Amino acid sequence: MHVGIVAQQDNPRAAALADEIRRNVDVSISLDLATAESLDKSGESVGDLAACDLVVSIGGDGTFLFTAREVTPTPVMGVNLGEVGFLNVVSPEDAIETVQREIDRYRAGETDYQELPQVRAEGDGWQLPASVNEVTVLGPQRGRNNGIGTEIRVDGDLYSGGRADGVLISTPTGSTAYNLSEGGPLVHPDVPAFVVTEMCAEGGMPSLSVPTDAELTIRVEEADHAFVVADGRTREQVDPPTNVRIRRAENPVRIAGPPLDFFAALGKLE
Incomplete structure (x- = not known):
């Protein structure tokens, strides 16, 4: 078995734990470049790391998102050094024992991974990486008299349209993130x-859950760009009028x- 480790950048505690795991589990280990340099x-x-059998992400949810984007569909284990840690369940104190347990389960053929759907956005001549949390379609600037004209269709059927700061499409995982701050619902x-x-829409519709x-x-109009x-990291500039197509990505995060x-993590939001 081959295990990869990604530690949060510029975090000595994360790097130290990565080194401790590396020295105390009985498999071959690879580090991402930043962790290795630290x-x-x-x-x-x-x-x-994408060729590993398991990758351990040490840090907060941001580190987990980075890791998942780089290695999916390889399974990822999150070790939580952040405050909330929806995606990072393992405590630093339990990290070595939990990694070794996963190694033992892998060797015994007893692996069983939780799968989280991702979304992917594409348009004419471009495609963004799959998103664990959300895809947003935004105008060049938020605020009154800014934004974009939108038309939202679900499987070709019109749901809503009008002027808004933007449109946010969230996964269940991402419902606790940007979606929640925009007034969207929590999704188990x-x-x-x-x-x-819809984000600050003029006469928009309520949030909609779709299969x-x-x-x-998302039809984008009435804006220069x-x-x-x-996931708040990778972006594509588009020139309206244009259509943005959003669907489930081929590979889930494992x-x-x-x-x-879920409910323990919700308690940390208070």
């Missing part, structure tokens, strides 16, 4: 639905280790 191991430990991770939320196999089309953003504890 441990002065870049000459011997850097590898292709076991519910197979994406949520469509994960639905195809969404707009942006399509995946979570290794203990199951996500």
Whole structure:
């Protein structure tokens, strides 16, 4: 078995735990480049993490999102050094024991991973990486008299339209993130639905839950340009009028280790 490790950048505690795991589990280990450099191991430990059997992400949800984007469909185990940690279930104190347990289960052929759907946005001549949390379609600037004209269709049927700061399409995982701050509902991770939320719309409709196999089309108009953003990190500038197509990504994120504890994580939002 081959295990990869990604530690949160510029976090000595994360790097130290990565090194501790590396030295205390009985499998071959690869580090991502930033982690290897922080441990002065870049000459011997850097590898292709997507080719690993398991990748351990040490940090907050941002580190987990980065890791998942780089290695999916390889299973990811999140070790939580952040405050909320919806995606990171394992505590630092339990990290070595939990990683070794996953190694033992893998060797025994007893792997069982939780799968979380992702969304992917594309248009004419472009495609963004799959998103664990959400895709947003935004105008060049938020606020009064800005934004974009939108038309939202679900499997070709018109749902809503008008002027708005943007449109947000969230996965169940992402319902606790940007979606929640825009007034969208919480969605339990076991519910197979994406949520469509108009952002500061003029006379818009309520948030809509759609099946994960639905195809969404966001028509973007009435703006010099707009942006399509995946998980707040990767963006594509588009020139209206244009259509943005959003659907479930081919590969889900696979979570290794203990199951996500949705309600315990919600308690940390208070």
